[in-house]
Amino acid sequence: MGPPSATAREGASLAERIRAGDAAAEKDLVERYSRGVRVILRNAGADRFAEDDLHQETFRIALEKIRKGDLREPSLLNRFIAGLARNLATDHFRRKARLPSEDPETLEDIQSPHPSALDRLVDFEEAHCVRQVLEELGTKRDRDLLRRFYLSSEDKEQICADFRLSSLQFNRVLFRAQERYRELYERRRRRRDN
Amino acid sequence: MDQEQIHESDLAERYVTGRLMIEEQADFEAHFIDCPQCLDRLEAAQALRRGMSALPARVQEERAAQEAPAKVHVPRLSRAPAFAIAASIILVLALADGTAFRDAQRAKDALEAERVAAAGLHQQLDQAQAALRQEQASRSGLEKELSQSRQPQLQVPVFALIAMRGDESETLQVPSAPQWILISFERESPPRFDRYQIALLSSTGKKLWEGETKPTSRDTVAVGLHSSLVPPGTYVFQVQGIGKSGTPSLVARHRVHVVTTQDSPSSPRR
Numbered sequence: 001m002g003p004p005s006a007t008a009r010e011g012a013s014l015a016e017r018i019r020a021g022d023a024a025a026e027k028d029l030v031e032r033y034s035r036g037v038r039v040i041l042r043n044a045g046a047d048r049f050a051e052d053d054l055h056q057e058t059f060r061i062a063l064e065k066i067r068k069g070d071l072r073e074p075s076l077l078n079r080f081i082a083g084l085a086r087n088l089a090t091d092h093f094r095r096k097a098r099l100p101s102e103d104p105e106t107l108e109d110i111q112s113p114h115p116s117a118l119d120r121l122v123d124f125e126e127a128h129c130v131r132q133v134l135e136e137l138g139t140k141r142d143r144d145l146l147r148r149f150y151l152s153s154e155d156k157e158q159i160c161a162d163f164r165l166s167s168l169q170f171n172r173v174l175f176r177a178q179e180r181y182r183e184l185y186e187r188r189r190r191r192r193d194n
Numbered sequence: 195m196d197q198e199q200i201h202e203s204d205l206a207e208r209y210v211t212g213r214l215m216i217e218e219q220a221d222f223e224a225h226f227i228d229c230p231q232c233l234d235r236l237e238a239a240q241a242l243r244r245g246m247s248a249l250p251a252r253v254q255e256e257r258a259a260q261e262a263p264a265k266v267h268v269p270r271l272s273r274a275p276a277f278a279i280a281a282s283i284i285l286v287l288a289l290a291d292g293t294a295f296r297d298a299q300r301a302k303d304a305l306e307a308e309r310v311a312a313a314g315l316h317q318q319l320d321q322a323q324a325a326l327r328q329e330q331a332s333r334s335g336l337e338k339e340l341s342q343s344r345q346p347q348l349q350v351p352v353f354a355l356i357a358m359r360g361d362e363s364e365t366l367q368v369p370s371a372p373q374w375i376l377i378s379f380e381r382e383s384p385p386r387f388d389r390y391q392i393a394l395l396s397s398t399g400k401k402l403w404e405g406e407t408k409p410t411s412r413d414t415v416a417v418g419l420h421s422s423l424v425p426p427g428t429y430v431f432q433v434q435g436i437g438k439s440g441t442p443s444l445v446a447r448h449r450v451h452v453v454t455t456q457d458s459p460s461s462p463r464r
Contacts, residue, residue: 007228036227039236043210082223130245150211150246156204171204178238185241
């Protein structure tokens with residue numbers, strides 16, 4: 001991977017400060033990695049509640065290990081936090097798959113399989129935004145392309161070949177759709193929060 | 195990892211859609227976990243994917259329906275304005291540079307190629323559907339036949355063939371409906387063989403069927419044949435005894451003439 005990057009050096013410095021008992025460094029660590037950890041957890045399939053729990057657990061364990069000096073290579077702090085988040089998510093789903101049990105204590109941990117009201121609201125808003133993005137994309141080709149890329153497991157090369165697109169053109173369509181989607185979704189979310 | 199490389203290899207989108215290898219995924223996670231640019235892109239991609247999944251099936255169907263070419267509604271115009279518009283269009287087109295025309299031509303060619311491909315696919319689909327219908331009809335016939343053949347046969351026509359001299363033939367009146375028939379042959383006297391090889395030959399000597407069997411009783415060897423094996427015509431049954439050394443010896447040849455009848459089968463006529 002070559003010489004340590006600026007990111008690696010910053011990570012190492014952060015880990016050293018935490019180990020030295022600097023409380024502000026702990027706060028910095030959470031701020032620095034919070035978004036990334038959430039992306040990893042969501043990608044592993046965590047719903048909103050699991051995401052919050054696992055997010056908290058990731059930082060609890062990470063800080064505990066760094067304080068104790070269990071992080072052997074501080075320059076690999078990024079890799080350590082990312083791996084920890086992914087492993088916790090994997091464990092979470094493994095445990096969830098083993099449930100349900102008849103033990104009343106574990107029954108308390110079982111979440112309803114139905115989406116919460118908040119989940120339903122967000123799903124509705126996301127679906128609405130997607131609908132609008134699809135409308136705005138204008139061409140049938142772009143709409144089909146997005147559907148196939150996001151909802152199927154087909155290779156990108158295959159999709160490009162079917163649509164007679166270069167990789168660059170394909171990326172452009174994806175990027176445009178994502179940007180527009182984000183814009184619409186943020187606008188709706190702000191309106192809801194206000 | 196630099197942003198250009200990430201953008202070109204669409205790592206973010208491949209990550210979100212689960213298209214990365216495990217190692218590639220771990221490397222990318224270690225990079226993006228504190229990279230605001232990548233996180234912006236990843237969050238957008240995750241949200242879009244989630245939104246696509248949350249899109250109700252009904253909406254997806256609506257979208258699919260929209261894939262059909264839409265009818266273009268052209269408002270009716272009185273002759274004079276329409277004429278003026280047409281003239282303007284011609285003028286604009288005449289002034290436009292050749293690029294637009296070439297682009298339009300390319301698009302037209304691409305559309306035509308798509309149409310040809312679609313027509314080819316339709317034809318293949320029609321052929322596949324026709325083959326499927328034929329296959330289904332054939333299967334249905336076979337199932338019916340199988341079902342009939344599994345029904346118990348209460349009356350089994352029995353034909354006892356006895357040794358004849360010379361080229362004399364016997365006539366077997368076999369019911370026209372396909373069914374099992376039983377044919378028995380006289381054994382040699384005194385019996386010398388424990389096993390027999392029975393062969394059914396066509397009038398030209400071509401072997402149609404052959405099987406080995408043991409004596410049915412002290413005096414006879416019998417075989418059951420399906421009547422579909424012996425449509426009306428002339429046949430020869432050849433009976434050979436198999437000695438202890440395994441060498442076959444001719445015991446009898448029966449020339450038979452098979453005819454079909456609607457009535458119950460009768461005994462061989464000479």
